[in-house]
Amino acid sequence: xxxxxxxxxxxxxxxxxxxxxxxxxxxxxxxxxxxxxxxxxxxxxxxxxxxxxxxxxxxxxxxxxxxxxxxxxxxxxxxxxxxxxxxxxxxxxxxxxxxxxxxxxxxxxxxxxxxxxxxxxxxxxxxxxxxxxxxxxxxxxxxxxxxxxxxxxxxxxxxxxxxxxxxxxxxxxxxxxxxxxxxxxxxxxxxxxxxxxx
Amino acid sequence: xxxxxxxxxxxxxxxxxxxxxxxxxxxxxxxxxxxxxxxxxxxxxxxxxxxxxxxxxxxxxxxxxxxxxxxxxxxxxxxxxxxxxxxxxxxxxxxxxxxxxxxxxxxxxxxxxxxxxxxxxxxxxxxxxxxxxxxxxxxxxxxxxxxxxxxxxxxxxxxxxxxxxxxxxxxxxxxxxxxxxxxxxxxxx
Numbered sequence: 461x462x463x464x465x466x467x468x469x470x471x472x473x474x475x476x477x478x479x480x481x482x483x484x485x486x487x488x489x490x491x492x493x494x495x496x497x498x499x500x501x502x503x504x505x506x507x508x509x510x511x512x513x514x515x516x517x518x519x520x521x522x523x524x525x526x527x528x529x530x531x532x533x534x535x536x537x538x539x540x541x542x543x544x545x546x547x548x549x550x551x552x553x554x555x556x557x558x559x560x561x562x563x564x565x566x567x568x569x570x571x572x573x574x575x576x577x578x579x580x581x582x583x584x585x586x587x588x589x590x591x592x593x594x595x596x597x598x599x600x601x602x603x604x605x606x607x608x609x610x611x612x613x614x615x616x617x618x619x620x621x622x623x624x625x626x627x628x629x630x631x632x633x634x635x636x637x638x639x640x641x642x643x644x645x646x647x648x649x650x651x652x653x654x655x656x657x658x
Numbered sequence: 659x660x661x662x663x664x665x666x667x668x669x670x671x672x673x674x675x676x677x678x679x680x681x682x683x684x685x686x687x688x689x690x691x692x693x694x695x696x697x698x699x700x701x702x703x704x705x706x707x708x709x710x711x712x713x714x715x716x717x718x719x720x721x722x723x724x725x726x727x728x729x730x731x732x733x734x735x736x737x738x739x740x741x742x743x744x745x746x747x748x749x750x751x752x753x754x755x756x757x758x759x760x761x762x763x764x765x766x767x768x769x770x771x772x773x774x775x776x777x778x779x780x781x782x783x784x785x786x787x788x789x790x791x792x793x794x795x796x797x798x799x800x801x802x803x804x805x806x807x808x809x810x811x812x813x814x815x816x817x818x819x820x821x822x823x824x825x826x827x828x829x830x831x832x833x834x835x836x837x838x839x840x841x842x843x844x845x846x847x
Contacts, residue, residue, distance in 0.1 A: 477829055479760045480841055484777040485797040486695070487770060490688050491730030493661055497691040504704055508686035511708045512678040515715035519673055556712050578716060653747070 514556030517548040518578050530585055532603045532623050534593025535572065536565050565593045573650035583651050584620050587644055591627050594643055600630040667729040670718035681718070682711050685730075689737055696741055696757075710740050727767030731774070735767045763841070772837040780831040788824035795821050 489497075500508075521539070524546040531538055543550040554560075557578065558571035576586035592603050606626040631640045661684050669677035689710050693703035714736050721732050738761040745758060754762065764770050781792055794801040794809070803821070807814040832838050 473833075474829065475756065476760060476841060477832060477838070479757050480773055480832075480838065481777050481796055481828070482757065483761060483764070483770075484774040486692065487731060487734050487774045488778065488797075490692060490734050491663065491728065497687040498694075500687045500690060504690065504707075505683065505686065507704070507708045508682035508711050509679050511711040512682035512715050513675075515712045516673060516675060516678045518712075518716055519719075578713070655743075 510552060511556055514553050517543075517546075517553040518556075520546040520548050521553070522580055525579065530588070530620065530623070532592055532607065532626075533589065534565055534596065535567075535576075535586075535589035536593065538589055565590075565597070569646055569650040570654060573647065573654040577651070577654055583648065584624070586651065587647050588620060588623050588627060590647055591631075591640055591643060595627060595631050595636070595640070598634065598636055598639070600634050600636065603627050603630055606630050663729040664723060667718055667721050667723070670715060671721070678715055681715050685714075685733055686711055689733075692734075692737060693741060698744075702744075706740060706744060710737055713740070725766075725768055727771050731767040731770045735761075735764060735770060738762075738764070760841075769840065773841060776832060776835045776837040780828055780835070783831055784824060784827060788820070788827060791817070791821045791824045792828060796825075 521542045524542045528542065528545070531541070533541065539550055539554075543553070554567075554575070557575035559567045559575065572586070572590060576589075581589070596602060603623060603626045606629050607622065610622075610626060610629075628637070628640065631637055661680070663684075666677055666680055666684075670681060686707055689707035690703050693706050694700070698706065714733055717736070721729055723729070738758070742754065742758050742762055745754060753759075764773070781789060781797070784792065790810070791806065794806050795803075801809075803814045803817045806821070807817040810817065812820075
């Protein structure tokens, strides 16, 4: 830390003052154009640009999502549709959140949680997308079909509630309620882990 | 090349593609250097810097210059939060080290800017012979007393004494500064 012994009379205020001097120096160097940070490799520079490109793609998808709203689709299908409308490439965006390869879901939950948070999805929205994908993968009827039969698409003041009820019904029909509960618990845990102080 | 960081923030909020690339080029190496200086390995610093580039760039439209901060200070604050989160996710999580605890209390970039301005102005008020000691030893250089002594043509013990005298004077300039008071009074470090 470099300040050892600098203000060494030991009171808490003095220690805080010493740390404050240090942090203010760090910020000066951080924002200065004149003081160059140590050189980075070309590979790191490429990774940085890819990460920034992913941020821009996510920002464009967020704009598109605010127009479209929630749709009862698996996360991968929802993102495919949004990325087409927003005219952004999906693969780099997924890779930036730790989702690699060509295949669809299931994706690693920590990566799903990070991606959903970046997209601004609430936990309930994220769980619905995840649950819809998982339920269909084990043979449950599509949630949109259940919704059509129940004719409860609006959900009153809480539109997601109707989708949640339809999802529960779809998995109950194939005796998979416990699986749904386990997915919810796993995603909640991943969501909390990915909190980033928010 | 001079980078207008406030303009960059505005261009990012307007989703200009070039602005996102410039953000990565300017802040990527700085984020990496900051994380390395905080003890992360090269690979950890690379990963956290890249994650921060995405997460912070994505939030650029939330930066509000009217609140009195500067864009770089805002980025710096978010970078420290990411570092604190990483620390807390460690399996053998220990209490935050003092510098991270202090950074955690700096939740408003405007306060950070005021703090930095106060320190910069106080250092500028020191006699030139003391400024050089503080700059070498505390501000960026972190140079040893032996090296300082060699540069100034004095004994290492004299360098140490003069440095302590300079810090006492700096402290006496900073302690009454209203821009520092909140820091000295806030929470535990």
